[in-house]
Amino acid sequence: MEVNNRYITITNHIQGSAKESDFELKVVPLRLSVEPGSSKVILKNLWVSIDPYQLNRMKRYSSSQKTIQSAVRITPGQPIDSPGVARVLVSDDPEFVKDDLVAGFVHWGEYTVAKGGMLRKLDPEIDLPLSYHAGVLGISGLTAYAGLFEICKAKKGDKVFVSAACGSVGNLVGQYAKLSGCYVVGCAGSRDKEETDLNSALARYFPDGIDIYFDNVGGEMLEAAVANMNTCGRVAACGAIAEYSEGAKRAAPNMIDVIYKRIKIQGFLVTDHMSLHSDFLSTTTDYIHNGEIKVQEDISSGVESIPSAFIGLFRGDNVGKKMVKDCR
């Protein structure tokens, strides 16, 4: 059987901010069968997560910029992989059979052809919305969990600051920290302020200083956080949304602060912390069942809504985790 697979791709490597014309909807025939021995799985995508980090994979880089390894770059015309939830249609992987529900990396489109090893079978007994597995119980949640507990070693009494606190990751960082007995303040959408304002605002909210900064934005907010940090403060560098677009001012944290206060600034990617997954999943599922973690989602429908959903992230359009459903 053959279907038309509709998916979103980029038309070119993006310069500056993303705009609608950087994206196109492609329609490509797809045979719903897999070669024996290929270990491949064909999925019907149910939920697709929309995350700001994808912009880094889409951007144009000069040949000397080695930041983003070519393996993780997105090629114009090709499907874009992204956290999501899907149903198995056809499988050559013995781990999966037709109609299994899975979470993992799917494409921004109707169908995904994947290797089974990258997918996690969902327990149909878990009475939580399927979409959660592409967000709070997926990559977003594990990112918050790994950054806060593994990179920053958050413990009771720590004073925690988190930026982009309305986003999918920041929102959970705040909730995890509070549930661990930390004092938490978040910020959102304030990255246009003057540095001096940020500095004194943080001094007001943190009269006893900041122990942990979970950084999703970079830029002047990172500078202000470092200036207000306590001895042995820790920064989990998770995102730098204020620095993603071209010409943006980069963070220049005061290195004399970093040295004298023995501050650690550590970048991390969630894919290095998959060993935490089962701990994270049981902890978070319990929190949600007990009503201790509130999940906020911002949902659009249909493959064609993906570009505007993505572009909206950088305008702060979304409240909570941005998701697209009904990719058909």
Added chain:
Amino acid sequence: MEVNNRYITITNHIQGSAKESDFELKVVPLRLSVEPGSSKVILKNLWVSIDPYQLNRMKRYSSSQKTIQSAVRITPGQPIDSPGVARVLVSDDPEFVKDDLVAGFVHWGEYTVAKGGMLRKLDPEIDLPLSYHAGVLGISGLTAYAGLFEICKAKKGDKVFVSAACGSVGNLVGQYAKLSGCYVVGCAGSRDKEETDLNSALARYFPDGIDIYFDNVGGEMLEAAVANMNTCGRVAACGAIAEYSEGAKRAAPNMIDVIYKRIKIQGFLVTDHMSLHSDFLSTTTDYIHNGEIKVQEDISSGVESIPSAFIGLFRGDNVGKKMVKDCR
């Protein structure tokens, strides 16, 4: 018995670069006796170490700058403590008797009144120059050792970059790294170059990228090091000499590099790593005895030479560890 104690102090908190007029020689009478029960020790200073970090303790800060805790600030008119080697004249500490040789913190002057607990008795059997205990076997050496092995976990095969490689710390970082089987490149005096030059220079010296950067300078060199760093690279932030003077451009390392390459930038102070001291001392003494570590010192004489010795550090006048002897 009473003597005249001649010591160097600052006349005011320093703005911008240090200049001769920021310093003065004070002469104050000192009774060579200690009260019973005071645990005090009076020392005749033999060797005094001259280190750039002192500028941070001397600088003027606005009231909102909380970087340098008031406890470590230098007060105009007061003696300036500094690593050094001395002879015990009088002691109320049972650990020390007259004529013991000690290493630890002494004053920029002829005599020091200290608490015995901060001093380390030197073994008269060690057949190394006394001055080494104020440099390679003292704070400078331990700083290099702690930053390289404790903060950066240097191991065989690591590609190591060190700035201010002619300074007392950088010089030893390079030697330790080489002795541990690392590939090492150091830089000195090149902080005025354009960032693009630094980037391509580092790319040329490190075709396989940098694993460890021991940072003594901050500024654009830190930016270039981060740009050329490998995945899971580590930066030991030890000094930021390029940022010490007022109006200097602060380092703005690319946070997207920091995140995607999971780079750790960690500030440290040697005083947090005193537990390494005995390991460090036996390792380094062996290296020196075997001729595997070469010690380079740059020596001036007399208390009155201290201000110009200090100011010269920021002009790169010294080659090797700057020391002042014969403080009389």
